[in-house]
Amino acid sequence: MQRDHEVVIIGGGMVGAALAARLGYAGMNVGLVEQGAPPTPPEGDFDLRISSLNARSLAFIEASDTALPEERCCTFRHIEVWNQDGKGHSHFSAEDSGMDRFGVFIENRTLQYALWERLERMPGVTLYTHCAPVSTMAASDARVIELDNGKILNAGLIVGADGARSTLRELAGIEITTYDYHQRALITNVETELPEQDVSWQCFTPTGPIAMLPLPGHHASLVWYDSDTATREREMLSDESLKDAIEAAFPKRLGSLIRVTGRASFPIRRQHARRYIAKRLVLIGDAAHVVHPLAGQGLNIGLHDADALAETLLAQRDVGDSTALHRYEIQRRIANQAMIAATESFHHLFTGAAPLRRLGDASLQLAERFPLAKRMMMQQANGLNPFKMR
Numbered sequence: 004m005q006r007d008h009e010v011v012i013i014g015g016g017m018v019g020a021a022l023a024a025r026l027g028y029a030g031m032n033v034g035l036v037e038q039g040a041p042p043t044p045p046e047g048d049f050d051l052r053i054s055s056l057n058a059r060s061l062a063f064i065e066a067s068d069t070a071l072p073e074e075r076c077c078t079f080r081h082i083e084v085w086n087q088d089g090k091g092h093s094h095f096s097a098e099d100s101g102m103d104r105f106g107v108f109i110e111n112r113t114l115q116y117a118l119w120e121r122l123e124r125m126p127g128v129t130l131y132t133h134c135a136p137v138s139t140m141a142a143s144d145a146r147v148i149e150l151d152n153g154k155i156l157n158a159g160l161i162v163g164a165d166g167a168r169s170t171l172r173e174l175a176g177i178e179i180t181t182y183d184y185h186q187r188a189l190i191t192n193v194e195t196e197l198p199e200q201d202v203s204w205q206c207f208t209p210t211g212p213i214a215m216l217p218l219p220g221h222h223a224s225l226v227w228y229d230s231d232t233a234t235r236e237r238e239m240l241s242d243e244s245l246k247d248a249i250e251a252a253f254p255k256r257l258g259s260l261i262r263v264t265g266r267a268s269f270p271i272r273r274q275h276a277r278r279y280i281a282k283r284l285v286l287i288g289d290a291a292h293v294v295h296p297l298a299g300q301g302l303n304i305g306l307h308d309a310d311a312l313a314e315t316l317l318a319q320r321d322v323g324d325s326t327a328l329h330r331y332e333i334q335r336r337i338a339n340q341a342m343i344a345a346t347e348s349f350h351h352l353f354t355g356a357a358p359l360r361r362l363g364d365a366s367l368q369l370a371e372r373f374p375l376a377k378r379m380m381m382q383q384a385n386g387l388n389p390f391k392m393r
């Protein structure tokens with residue numbers, strides 16, 4: 004069968020676009036299908052959707068020669084975690100962990116825009132916008148995908164990077180398991196009197212963590228996890244009342260706020276696809292798994308999927324080779340399952356019943372006493388191999 008592309012990726016979010024950029028940069032013929040419009044350049048106030056990119060994710064983005072605008076990124080070299088209810092307090096430093104930085108915080112749309120800008124300059128990449136798949140069928144040497152604008156594409160492999168509510172996953176008949184944490188995250192961007200520095204911090208409370216992610220200059224993104232009702236009530240407050248509520252609930256080290264520049268809230272769920280692959284089809288990013296965002300790892304593990312898949316595909320003559328896809332699935336499922344288990348334990352250890360919370364507190368105190376364990380934990384969280392000698 005005549006192929007239009009070697010690989011067609013459904014979903015041009017951060018994970019899909021990053022995979023397209025890596026494959027396109029390596030000279031592969033790639034089609035990227037996005038239901039929305041191309042992203043627009045970031046400007047003005049910082050966007051509400053902010054993510055951390057760890058060392059492995061940054062290296063993967065750089066491997067397609069994509070440049071991130073420094074003025075909208077904030078490098079962080081320290082992480083502090085403590086328990087409001089006890090004595091547990093851990094400080095992680097990039098230097099002590101053998102790294103020059105833990106990563107950067109960046110707006111989702113800035114990263115997506117940087118990737119699309121790169122894709123537009125790649126001759127092997129075709130961008131299809133304002134369209135979505137309606138059906139798909141596998142033949143022995145290709146998979147066919149029909150789009151809602153009537154276009155039909157043939158490719159050696161179709162990749163589903165179309166987010167948590169993936170249409171491709173549904174069309175392929177892949178089921179998911181889900182868990183509702185009965186929590187909601189209120190995200191607010193604030194302007195602060197003090198300049199934010201290269202420290203990201205998180206304080207656990209019995210109702211959920213509160214976290215500060217630094218942004219360039221006098222800006223920060225705050226995340227406040229709580230019950231659905233409490234979060235929705237807070238979201239309805241006036242700017243002035245929300246500012247007062249933040250100043251009262253957040254640790255004093257945040258300093259005074261000048262203004263709240265935006266807010267939104269998200270339900271917190273876990274989701275995992277029962278399979279990542281079908282014949283000449285593979286799921287990556289949130290289409291395959293959604294983890295609790297408290298450790299800031301959802302996007303990172305999605306980019307690690309894209310990294311591992313790119314490595315697999317670039318080493319194959321036939322991108323749809325089932326043995327290679329199977330190996331990819333095993334490798335990524337183990338890593339993603341470990342991340343789900345880790346975020347799950349954090350959640351239960353700090354918001355569970357009192358004995359569990361005491362255990363959580365003790366584990367933070369214990370971690371502080373073992374620098375080697377902290378170093379290994381941070382390397383693992385950054386997608387690096389903690390057992391590799393450097």
Ligand SMILES: Cc1cc2nc3c(=O)[nH]c(=O)nc-3n(C[C@H](O)[C@H](O)[C@H](O)COP(=O)(O)OP(=O)(O)OC[C@H]3O[C@@H](n4cnc5c(N)ncnc54)[C@H](O)[C@@H]3O)c2cc1C
Nearest residue numbers: 014016017018038055135165166288289299300301302303
């Ligand atoms: C409150 C909160 C905070 C978070 N903080 C962090 C963090 O600090 N660090 C981190 O690593 N992660 C974080 N995450 C997780 C992170 O946002 C997600 O893991 C990430 O956005 C997933 O990227 P994706 O490209 O897989 O999916 P998405 O970002 O959902 O992108 C999917 C893309 O596919 C397109 N699409 C959808 N359906 C179709 C279709 N049928 N056809 C064509 N296109 C389609 C969409 O328009 C979109 O462009 C956080 C999540 C939440 C909720």
